[in-house]
Amino acid sequence: xxxxxYRRRVSESKRKxxxxxxxxxxxxxxxxxAAMAEIARKAxxxxxxxxxxxxxxxxxxxxxxxxxxxxxxxxxSGAQDxxxxxxxxxxxxxxxxxxxxxxxxNALMRAIISETSGxxxxxxxxxxxGVNGRNKDFVAFLNSLVERKLLKPHDxxxxxxxxxxxxKENFVWPTMFDPNFKLPSNKDAIIEEAIxxxxxxxxx
Amino acid sequence: xxxxxYRRRVSESKRKxxxxxxxxxxxxxxxxxAAMAEIARKAxxxxxxxxxxxxxxxxxxxxxxxxxxxxxxxxxSGAQDxxxxxxxxxxxxxxxxxxxxxxxxNALMRAIISETSGxxxxxxxxxxxGVNGRNKDFVAFLNSLVERKLLKPHDxxxxxxxxxxxxKENFVWPTMFDPNFKLPSNKDAIIEEAIxxxxxxxxx
Amino acid sequence: xxxxxYRRRVSESKRKxxxxxxxxxxxxxxxxxAAMAEIARKAxxxxxxxxxxxxxxxxxxxxxxxxxxxxxxxxxSGAQDxxxxxxxxxxxxxxxxxxxxxxxxNALMRAIISETSGxxxxxxxxxxxGVNGRNKDFVAFLNSLVERKLLKPHDxxxxxxxxxxxxKENFVWPTMFDPNFKLPSNKDAIIEEAIxxxxxxxxx
Amino acid sequence: xxxxxYRRRVSESKRKxxxxxxxxxxxxxxxxxAAMAEIARKAxxxxxxxxxxxxxxxxxxxxxxxxxxxxxxxxxSGAQDxxxxxxxxxxxxxxxxxxxxxxxxNALMRAIISETSGxxxxxxxxxxxGVNGRNKDFVAFLNSLVERKLLKPHDxxxxxxxxxxxxKENFVWPTMFDPNFKLPSNKDAIIEEAIxxxxxxxxx
DNA sequence: CATGAATGAGTATTCATTCAT
DNA sequence: AATGAATGAATACTCATTCAT
Numbered sequence: 048x049x050x051x052x053y054r055r056r057v058s059e060s061k062r063k064x065x066x067x068x069x070x071x072x073x074x075x076x077x078x079x080x081a082a083m084a085e086i087a088r089k090a091x092x093x094x095x096x097x098x099x100x101x102x103x104x105x106x107x108x109x110x111x112x113x114x115x116x117x118x119x120x121x122x123x124s125g126a127q128d129x130x131x132x133x134x135x136x137x138x139x140x141x142x143x144x145x146x147x148x149x150x151x152x153n154a155l156m157r158a159i160i161s162e163t164s165g166x167x168x169x170x171x172x173x174x175x176x177g178v179n180g181r182n183k184d185f186v187a188f189l190n191s192l193v194e195r196k197l198l199k200p201h202d203x204x205x206x207x208x209x210x211x212x213x214x215k216e217n218f219v220w221p222t223m224f225d226p227n228f229k230l231p232s233n234k235d236a237i238i239e240e241a242i243x244x245x246x247x248x249x250x251x
Numbered sequence: 252x253x254x255x256x257y258r259r260r261v262s263e264s265k266r267k268x269x270x271x272x273x274x275x276x277x278x279x280x281x282x283x284x285a286a287m288a289e290i291a292r293k294a295x296x297x298x299x300x301x302x303x304x305x306x307x308x309x310x311x312x313x314x315x316x317x318x319x320x321x322x323x324x325x326x327x328s329g330a331q332d333x334x335x336x337x338x339x340x341x342x343x344x345x346x347x348x349x350x351x352x353x354x355x356x357n358a359l360m361r362a363i364i365s366e367t368s369g370x371x372x373x374x375x376x377x378x379x380x381g382v383n384g385r386n387k388d389f390v391a392f393l394n395s396l397v398e399r400k401l402l403k404p405h406d407x408x409x410x411x412x413x414x415x416x417x418x419k420e421n422f423v424w425p426t427m428f429d430p431n432f433k434l435p436s437n438k439d440a441i442i443e444e445a446i447x448x449x450x451x452x453x454x455x
Numbered sequence: 456x457x458x459x460x461y462r463r464r465v466s467e468s469k470r471k472x473x474x475x476x477x478x479x480x481x482x483x484x485x486x487x488x489a490a491m492a493e494i495a496r497k498a499x500x501x502x503x504x505x506x507x508x509x510x511x512x513x514x515x516x517x518x519x520x521x522x523x524x525x526x527x528x529x530x531x532s533g534a535q536d537x538x539x540x541x542x543x544x545x546x547x548x549x550x551x552x553x554x555x556x557x558x559x560x561n562a563l564m565r566a567i568i569s570e571t572s573g574x575x576x577x578x579x580x581x582x583x584x585g586v587n588g589r590n591k592d593f594v595a596f597l598n599s600l601v602e603r604k605l606l607k608p609h610d611x612x613x614x615x616x617x618x619x620x621x622x623k624e625n626f627v628w629p630t631m632f633d634p635n636f637k638l639p640s641n642k643d644a645i646i647e648e649a650i651x652x653x654x655x656x657x658x659x
Numbered sequence: 660x661x662x663x664x665y666r667r668r669v670s671e672s673k674r675k676x677x678x679x680x681x682x683x684x685x686x687x688x689x690x691x692x693a694a695m696a697e698i699a700r701k702a703x704x705x706x707x708x709x710x711x712x713x714x715x716x717x718x719x720x721x722x723x724x725x726x727x728x729x730x731x732x733x734x735x736s737g738a739q740d741x742x743x744x745x746x747x748x749x750x751x752x753x754x755x756x757x758x759x760x761x762x763x764x765n766a767l768m769r770a771i772i773s774e775t776s777g778x779x780x781x782x783x784x785x786x787x788x789g790v791n792g793r794n795k796d797f798v799a800f801l802n803s804l805v806e807r808k809l810l811k812p813h814d815x816x817x818x819x820x821x822x823x824x825x826x827k828e829n830f831v832w833p834t835m836f837d838p839n840f841k842l843p844s845n846k847d848a849i850i851e852e853a854i855x856x857x858x859x860x861x862x863x
Numbered sequence: 864c865a866t867g868a869a870t871g872a873g874t875a876t877t878c879a880t881t882c883a884t
Numbered sequence: 885a886a887t888g889a890a891t892g893a894a895t896a897c898t899c900a901t902t903c904a905t
Contacts, residue, residue, distance in 0.1 A: 161365035212420025248451035620828025655860035
């Protein structure tokens with residue numbers, strides 16, 4: 048296990064540094080304009096090593112995208128413990144935006160959208176496993192609020208997309224067209240308005 | 252009107268065929284992967300003629316994007332004449348989706364998002380003039396409903412983004428990741444749900 | 456003669472303005488980088504008119520080069536009337552440099568040299584008719600000095616190239632490699648040295 | 660020395676074949692009309708390899724020009740050992756012409772002059788390092804003759820340009836306008852005449 | 864197992880010249 | 885006779901991927 052273990056550790060460390068470099072490169076430049084040579088340089092490996100680990104640029108990109116799924120979903124940050132629906136939803140909405148803006152998800156989404164024509168599977172996969180997976184988490188969260196009688200019983204598959212859509216329209220959509228878009232100063236007010244509209248129908 | 256008129260007619264006809272070809276090419280392949288030579292071939296002109304009309308690929312793309320602005324906005328399709336808010340909003344939502352899916356706006360949006368890193372101005376312009384311009388139209392439409400007492404008085408700048416966000420989340424967002432996404436069979440039900448949520452708060 | 460004369464006058468005026476524009480353009484940019492469209496624009500004619508007058512870019516260039524021959528040669532500026540050989544040669548050398556630097560001959564020579572590979576005839580013609588023609592004038596001038604016993608009898612065909620070579624080496628050759636080269640402040644001293652060397656052998 | 664040495668050897672051999680091919684191409688066609696693809700073809704490498712070695716066409720050209728500097732200067736061919744000034748100068752003049760005509764310097768000079776407008780630095784560099792460098796060598800050579808009392812003490816910076824100018828005017832200048840110009844049969848006589856004129860003033 | 868030099872296909876842009884009016 | 889829009893051939897440069905050591 049000595050030599051083999053050493054090799055595996057080295058190999059895994061290279062793989063990690065490649066993924067880190069690739070993630071940064073794809074977020075900065077999108078899929079098309081990211082250069083394999085630059086990723087190799089940033090990861091401090093040769094291009095041949097790069098190709099040993101990831102058979103093609105697309106495969107590397109897919110790996111980056113898949114890795115991003117794992118970071119998505121409802122964090123355990125206290126939304127469950129809130130006393131009121133409004134409080135719970137406010138926490139959840141902020142968690143959502145923190146993920147989106149903190150982990151470079153916006154930039155990654157732009158990169159995926161860019162390649163939707165050329166590499167359709169990546170986009171479809173992200174839609175199915177990333178976007179929808181996240182939605183499922185949100186549905187479960189809403190269901191828990193229903194169980195706690197904080198929300199009226201209703202079809203949470205539909206309502207989840209409604210509140211998420213209201214949030215995204217204001218904060219995520221603009222970043223698709225302007226990478227320098229920053230969260231506005233009235234962010235909290237807009238979130239509150241969205242929640243109020245949501246609760247006007249679904250609040251108990 | 253003899254010579255000059257003839258030339259203008261020919262020139263305009265070439266320009267139109269170039270824009271048609273470019274629109275299709277950009278929608279199919281995005282900005283980067285669209286080839287000027289292919290656009291010229293589709294438009295049945297030489298590449299030099301292409302460059303006489305549009306000084307560069309970016310200029311051509313901007314022209315296509317700007318032309319798309321003009322097709323956006325609230326069509327005069329009867330939403331104003333509806334008797335109830337629900338009826339008016341249903342018509343408006345369907346108009347919105349017809350524009351989006353009928354005129355290749357989805358594909359164009361993907362193309363613009365693709366170039367947000369490389370050609371940032373196009374993205375920012377589209378955001379400012381395309382997206383926001385369309386929103387202003389929608390705000391005006393909501394205001395007219397308020398005037399007609401079909402909706403409660405409220406801040407329509409905020410509410411317009413809410414209903415639009417609920418619609419987009421269900422129908423537009425998926426097309427960003429899957430160009431083959433089709434409007435689902437339960438489209439009308441989803442629209443109705445969104446409108447109901449909206450009216451729960453803003454209906455009079 | 457009315458209409459025909461008018462037309463000829465117009466045509467000649469266009470031809471002149473074309474040659475003026477072309478001369479400037481070729482001097483500024485050399486043959487290859489001069490653009491026919493730009494020449495037409497500067498001359499305020501269409502490209503088609505340009506081609507009516509000059510069948511090709513090379514033909515136009517040849518015409519410009521030939522026109523430059525006419526300005527070359529010994530000007531009647533008093534070199535003949537000088538009392539001493541030194542005085543006469545000083546005047547002649549200055550005339551030579553004034554032509555070269557005043558009429559854009561340096562830039563034109565660069566342009567001709569540029570096209571020696573592509574359009575060899577222009578270069579050969581310039582050599583034969585321009586350079587050699589000028590030399591003949593200079594030989595005749597030296598002969599007149601010999602006749603006036605200001606110089607020893609000798610082979611002036613050889614000696615003319617010697618003094619011209621000494622002058623050119625200092626002032627013309629550098630302009631071939633640096634278009635911004637200016638006549639140096641010690642110009643007169645260098646000319647005097649060249650003449651002194653010349654007269655050390657050929658002075659009477 | 661195993662892998663690294665192998666790679667260096669291969670790389671250097673490629674670099675040499677590129678420079679040989681580029682030298683020939685630039686001499687034949689000048690800078691502008693030389694084609695990178697053709698150079699690659701002649702050097703039997705891909706265009707990408709060409710660009711790995713030389714970042715741009717201009718960089719490649721500069722390298723060719725700089726390499727030509729090294730071949731210039733006074734060769735150690737016996738001019739120093741001559742017994743008389745006339746003999747020494749005759750040898751030196753012939754060396755000069757052999758360099759100029761043997762190593763394609765004439766063609767290279769034409770190429771440089773061609774690009775004086777477009778790539779001015781190359782021309783200025785050649786003037787400073789090539790032409791002037793060569794002159795310094797010639798001045799040193801004349802100084803050695805002065806030290807040996809074969810020439811009168813005098814300003815050799817000035818006189819060197821005089822004799823070089825007399826030689827160039829007869830043999831180098833014509834090649835600028837006619838690439839097929841050959842050294843004439845009376846070359847030796849012309850050289851002798853130039854030396855005689857030079858010695859009439861500076862001989863001891 | 865890692866290297867990095869080499870590959871070759873792919874693309875935006877320019878310009879002398881022609882032609883329908 | 886004059887126009888100017890249209891042509892199409894020509895060219896520098898990039899990048900994902902492979903291969904000999």
